[in-house]
Amino acid sequence: MALQQRLDLRQSQALVMTPQLQQAIKLLQLSNVELSEFVDRELEQNPLLERDDGERDRDPAASGVDREDPVPERVEVSTRDTVELAASDRIASDGDSPLDTDYDNIYTNSSAVDQDGGGEAFGTWSGRSGSFEDEDGTAADRLSDGLNLRDHLEEQITMDIPDRMDRMVAYALMDHLDEAGYFTGELPAIAEQLGCGEERVQGVLARMQRFDPSGIFARSLSECLAIQLRERDRLDPCMQALLQNLPLLAARNIPALLKVCQVDQEDLMDMVTEIKALNPKPALAFDHEPVQTVVPDILMRAAPSGGWIVELNTDTLPKVLVNQRYYSRIQGTAKSRTDKEYIAERFQSASWLVKSLHQRANTILKVATEIVRQQDAFFLHGLQFLKPLILRDIAEAIGMHESTVSRVTTNKFIATPRGVFELKYFFTSAIQGADGQAAHSAEAVRFRIKGLIDAEKADDILSDDKIVEILRSEGIDIARRTVAKYREAMKISSSVQRRREKALGL
CATH class of the missing domain: 1.10.10 (Arc Repressor Mutant, subunit A)
Structure with missing residues (x-):
């Protein structure tokens, strides 16, 4: 077969994503914290961008500044079949406890919601300091004071261990504490490292196990609990037997526990109650970073005339604008082609960022409004009325692609009369x-x-x-x-x- 050359002309369609389009898509999925960091970097790199000082009533023409278009701040959502139900006297009051949106802890941590949204609490365990107790005021006090565990232990070492060599051993032992307060080191290795006898290291460890908080420097859970019970003068042989068989307690194997502890069921229940009052992780009261409060991107409240009012939380929206006067001035003084191209590129980038931020805000508001409309019964009556919802339902209702809805609902939170939820929460199978x-x-x-x-x-x-x-x-x-x-x-x-x-x- 003969080989030959020829020239063909073909027409085809292809989607080309410009850098500006890629940036707009990226901005959609950023959380408010990530967006703020992104805008800060742009402000550092682009001399034509400046942060809005909040003076909205100033004439833009007088300052030579092209301000960002105003973002619609609220949308009233109402439907003919739910207007009366959405009256303010029908929704949950401010006193009702909100739902917990943490999927892993919603059923174990303290939360309060009944089937009718009335607020029947079913949480039982307080986990701020890892304690089995309900009262953790001591931990809260230490947390508010910002007390450091190492400093707290060093004070006790200075007061209770006068010998200089023993203090060196104590500081070495302190380096082997984990975040819960358990000693994880090996005594022979520490003794060899310090050049002293293992008996000395063991003696210092025993003295440090009497430090505050009670149970610190324990090498196991049973030893941690035993230290606390010993201080309360409650470490009798029956309790020791129970501590040596904690796996049986975890499995709730009552017959086996009654046999090994040699007590009746009433005494066993009293012993278990005592153990529940102990702190299994004594060091968590120190060096603990408070949980950061989620700042909602969308705010929702009941409308006086029925339905819901959905609005953007303007505090989370970066406010930037393009300095037109500065752009006109430096554009007129630029002489080289490189300078002019750089100024034009910076102006285009700044204008596109302002436009992208405005579009992002509008898209978030549109998606959140449709979610509120479709989950109206949930906000009125509670979790049992949460309806099945998928991304396609929202995308078809607002005329957007599913991928856009997915990006918008990622790391975006809405504050409702029933609590703060991630938008992803409302999509269930x-x-x-x-x-x-x-x-x-x-x-x-x-x-x-x-x-x-x-x-x-x-x-x-x-x-x-x-x-x-x-x-x-x-x-x-x-x-x-x-x-x-x-x-x-x-x-x-x-x-x-x-x-x-x-x-x-x-």
Whole structure:
């Protein structure tokens, strides 16, 4: 076959993403903190950008400044079938406790929501300092004072260990504390490093185990609890036997515990109550960074005439503008081609950033408004009314692509009468209703399972099969393995373990 050359002309379509378009897409998925950092970098690099000083009433023409277009700050959402229901006297009051949006801790940490949004609390454990106690005022006081654990221990070393060599050993032991306050080092290695006997290191460690906070420098959980019980003069042989068999306590194996401790069930329950009052992680009261409060991007409240008012939190929006006067001045003085090209590129970049920020704000507001409209029943009545929702539902309603909605809802939070939620929270999978009824949100089903287990009595523990029967009678078609999966995700033990817990009064 002969080879030949020829010239063809073809026409095709292709999507080319310009750097400006890539920047606009990137800005959509940034959180308010990341966006603020990005704008700060742009302000440093672009001399034509400046931060808005907040004087909105100043005439832009007089200052030679092209200000950012005003962002729509609120949208009133109402529907004909929910206007009356959305009246201010029907929504949750300010006194109602909000839902906890942390998926891992929503069912274990303290939160308060009942099925009707009335505020029945079911949280039980206070975890600020890792304590089993409900009262952690000491930890809170230390946290507010900013007390450092190392400084606290050094003060006690200075006062309680006068010998210079013993102090060197104490400082070496202190270097092997983990964040919970447990000693993780090896005594022979430390003794060899310091050139002293292992007995001396062991003696210093024993003295430091009497330091404050109680339980510090323990080498295991059982030793940590034993130190605290010894200080309370409650470390009797029965309690020692219980501490040596903590795995049995974790498994709620009551018959085995009664056998090894040689006590009756009432005494065993009293011993377990004492252990619950101890602090398993004594060092967490120190050097602890407070949890940063989430700053919402969108604010939502009830409208006086019914429905909801959705508005942007302007405090989280970077306010930047282009200095037109400075641009005109340096453009007229630029002589070389390179300078003119640089000035033009900086002006184009600054203008595009201002436009992108404005577009980002409008897109966030549009997506949040549609979510509020579709999840109206949730905001009125509570979690059990959360409807199944996917990205496509919102994208089709507002005329955008699913990927855009996904970027907008990432790391964006909305403050509602029921608490602060990430926008992603409102997207849940659907569980088919029984007999062809409407589908149910997976999150609402999990909430219902949690409510059933919380309400069970000690003599009537619900098995997974029983929960399936109850849910199907309520119109929720769910499999047993799905109930087990949801229960395990909520860190709820099996019916056998819960029966043992109820027997111990846990």
